Amino acid sequence: MLKRHSERHRTDRIGWLRAAVLGANDGIVSTASLIVGVAAAHTPQSEVLVAGVAGLVAGAMSMAAGEYVSVSSQADTERADLGRERQELATDAEAELKELAAIYVERGLEPPLAQQVAEQLTAHNALATHARDELGISDNLSAKPVQAAFASAATFAVGAALPLVTVLVVPAALLVPVVSGGALVFLTLLGIVAARVGGAPVLKSAARVVFWGALALGLTAGVGALFGTVA
Known part of the structure; x- marks a missing residue:
């Protein structure tokens, strides 16, 4: 009897990894950008902190709701x-069997073998076989709304907490450069961790999150400074 190998592939992590990376990235970028923008307008440090906390709560709930609605829609379609x-x-099993065999022929099997494979897999679990090979739906990749919502909200909160801690320990005059620099460091580490977990190129993963984070920080700092000057 053949033994099933125990090798685990990174596709098992796609659902929660995507939500976790997205949540942490948004938490760092949006909260740090909010803090930098408000601080650049010469706002008192206590008000900067309040704005950051409000951004954390609102952002975490928005991420959770957005992920749940989005992934629920995917689950409904599935x-x-x-x-x-x-x-x-149930109504046309023969046509479904031919359709399945045709799929295997397209993937490289000879027609007789494709027919045999289709028959055996259909006998084992027809619906699961069609879900996987015809629709592309599997247990590992199927939509999980609650898991995605919690992962996004939790990681957003963790990401947002990092620039908030900086506000508590850094003087008001240094908030803009320190929060900006700290956010870029956090984003670099996030890109590295995400690449390691997902098996992606480290440099490419880190570079793209840092680029977009730096752009967001620069734009909000500019807007805050402009409004601070006008005021």
């Missing part, structure tokens, strides 16, 4: 497709 496939298997 359920609808599975329901349609279940109906087709």
Whole structure:
């Protein structure tokens, strides 16, 4: 009897990794940018902190709601497709078997072997086979709304907390450069960690998050300074 190998692939992590990286990145970028923009307008440090905390709470809830709604829509589509496939298997199993065999032929199997594979997999679990090979739906990659929502909210809060801590320990006159520099360091580390976990190139992953973070920080600092000057 053949043993199932225990090798784990990084595709198992796609759902939660995407939500976690997105949440942490947004937490750092949006909160640090908010703090930098408000501080650049010469706002008192206590008010900068209040704005940052408000941004953390609002952002975490927005991320959770956005992820839940988005991934729930994906899950609804998957359920609808599975329901349609279940109906087709019940009403026209022969056509579904031919469709499955044709898929395997397109992937490189000889027609007789493709037919044999389709028959055996259909006998084992017809719906799961069509879900995986026809619809591209599997347990590892299927939509999980609650998991995505919690991952996004939690990592957003962690990311947002990093620039907030800086506000507590840095003098008001140094908030803009220190928060900006700290945010870029945090974004670099986030890019490295995400690359390591996901198996992506480290330099490329870190560079893209730092680029967009620096752009956001620069723009909000400019807007804050402009409004501070006008005021």
